[in-house]
Amino acid sequence: MGGWLRRHIAARSNGLQRLVVRDKHHVARDVYAFELVHPRGRRLPAWTAGAHIDVHTAPGLVRQYSLCGDPRDRSRYQIAVHRCTPSRGGSDAMHDAVHAGDRITIGMPRNRFALAPDSPHTVLLAGGIGLTPLLAMAETLSASGASFELHYCTRSPLHAAFSERLHERRFCGRVLFHFSNTVGRAAFDSLLAAPQRGAHLYICGAAGFTDAALAAAERQGWPAAHVHTERFSAPPGPQADSAQAAFDVVIASTGRVVPVAAGQSALAALHGAGVAIPTSCGQGLCGTCVTGVLEGEPDHRDHCLTDEARAVSFTPCCSRARGPQLVLDL
CATH class of the missing domain: 3.10.20.30 (Beta-grasp domain)
Incomplete structure (x- = not known):
């Protein structure tokens, strides 16, 4: 067994946690935020921006949700769940069956969408609920004094999750909202034009959003190694004979x-x-x-x-x- 696979299986098997849902509240239309804490008030395992947890939403049903709090705060985990239409079961279960005071089983934090170290500038491009991992990145970058900008694209202010938090002083001048129902869709080519040498770009959103942003990044000359994505759904698969x-x-x-x-x-x-x-x-x-x-x-x-x-x-x-x-x- 290769070294990578051993590490992966160890991480996957590294136990489960039973946490308490301390708070559940709306943060945008069709979006609930959940605050999870240890039942005895203990500090939770450390994590880094971009990490996600496996959440056992119902018997036999596991879903991944990005941690969207501040990684320095180990007293709680924060996630946000958008109700999907149609739902495969996970978002419906979280919205309808999980309440404050309930206990919920989660896995250990894992990160396949981590921030690059020592980037001279970071561009965060979020579409809808794709904000969640990028919000944790914004917290980390802000705390370290790093140069960054966050572009948050949603349909309207009612669909913008964590809007009050994003308007707090530490994000002043660093967060730009793009509402498609008033000014149209974000102009990715303009947002991503003339990339700074060494800068990194992080994209998270629905498939169409991500594909459009990736195409614009390529047109504007972003190095592929400096463009990072996290997807909610897989793009269309190949049509080769081996496909079936x-x-x-x-x-x-x-x-x-x-x-x-x-x-x-x-x-x-x-x-x-x-x-x-x-x-x-x-x-x-x-x-x-x-x-x-x-x-x-x-x-x-x-x-x-x-x-x-x-x-x-x-x-x-x-x-x-x-x-x-x-x-x-x-």
Whole structure:
């Protein structure tokens, strides 16, 4: 097992926490904020801006939510949940079934969207609920005195989460709101023109928002290595023949062969065969289901693994095989 995969599994398996929902309140239309604390008032595990937690919203249902508080404050975790339409269950459960005083199970903070160290300038580009990880970044950058700007794009002021917080003095002159129902959509080419040498760009929002911002960043000459994104949903997948081809997965510890039918995910086939693999997003975004590969060539479809990680693992929820068989480290 590669070093990256060992670290990933250790992080994924590093226990769960039962926290108390100390507060739940509206912060924008269709958005609730939740404040989570230790039941005995203890300090919570440290985290860094851009991190998320797995939240067990209902039996068998796990969703990822970005931490949006100040990482220096270890007395609480803050998350915000937008009710999706249609919902896959997570946002409905958080809005309708979770209340102040309830206890909720979460995983340890994980970060695949971290701030680059020593950036001379940082541009944060948020669309809707995509504000949440970028808000924590703004807190960190503000506290350190770093140069940054946050562009927050929403439909209207009613849809702008944490508006009062963003108008506080520490963010004065650093936060710009863009409301599409009054001035139209943000002009990404203008916002991202003439990037400062060494600057980093962070984008988080819906698929159309993210794709448009990425296209503008490329047109304006932002180096690809300095552009970072976090997505809510996966972009359209490839249309190659391997996209739907059947293949087999072999469980290395037992030699058992599990057929994966055309159009079926490897994860679904494994679950159907009684093989327990943790899962959450089902789109290759969160990394919860990452599994080691010992033999065979995966056809990677995820949006979470690095090149290093892809050399030793794959995401069975969305990725497939380029050949007839994969041997999994299970």
